[in-house]
Amino acid sequence: MKSAIIYSSKTGNTQLLANVIKENIEEDCEYIGMPNTDVNAELYFVGSWVDKGNFDGVILEFLKTLKNKKIFLFGTAGFQNSKPYYDRILNCVKQSIDESNEIIGEYMCQGKMPIAVKEKYEAMDLANAKFNVSSFIENFDLALSHPDSEDLARLENIIKNI
Numbered sequence: 001m002k003s004a005i006i007y008s009s010k011t012g013n014t015q016l017l018a019n020v021i022k023e024n025i026e027e028d029c030e031y032i033g034m035p036n037t038d039v040n041a042e043l044y045f046v047g048s049w050v051d052k053g054n055f056d057g058v059i060l061e062f063l064k065t066l067k068n069k070k071i072f073l074f075g076t077a078g079f080q081n082s083k084p085y086y087d088r089i090l091n092c093v094k095q096s097i098d099e100s101n102e103i104i105g106e107y108m109c110q111g112k113m114p115i116a117v118k119e120k121y122e123a124m125d126l127a128n129a130k131f132n133v134s135s136f137i138e139n140f141d142l143a144l145s146h147p148d149s150e151d152l153a154r155l156e157n158i159i160k161n162i
Contacts, residue, residue, distance in 0.1 A: 002030050004045070013078075013146070017047055024159040035062035041069070047059075055096075069101050077109075107154070118140045
């Protein structure tokens with residue numbers, strides 16, 4: 001089955017996932033990279049970093065163009081490492097997908113964030129913050145190692161079983 005891997009990666013985290021997918025579908029992969037309207041595949045692996053609880057706008061616009069395709073969604077999110085959070089993100093993404101498509105799988109994991117994010121957290125006024133800033137900083141530090149080898153192995157396992 002002709003496949004394409006379409007992704008947007010701001011910090012390199014989602015690109016790591018895209019490369020794992022490519023290694024596991026090598027002979028079927030027609031294209032890997034940013035959205036390209038010249039690509040015509042049957043199966044699209046579509047991934048992104050998370051921007052305010054949703055995929056990158058370029059990726060969302062691309063998803064809207066797909067009709068009668070099989071789609072596997074993947075991505076990285078720095079803010080939180082939890083399945084309910086990932087599910088909320090993926091549910092938002094799915095609103096950009098035409099119902100003629102079939103979602104055959106999905107995968108999300110945590111990804112490291114730019115240091116500017118931690119600096120923003122540290123600059124927040126702890127006394128007046130309506131959020132638990134120390135938990136944001138703790139999450140930032142935990143995210144530094146992701147995607148790690150376990151994250152990549154889980155994705156590889158999923159791809160091998162498609």
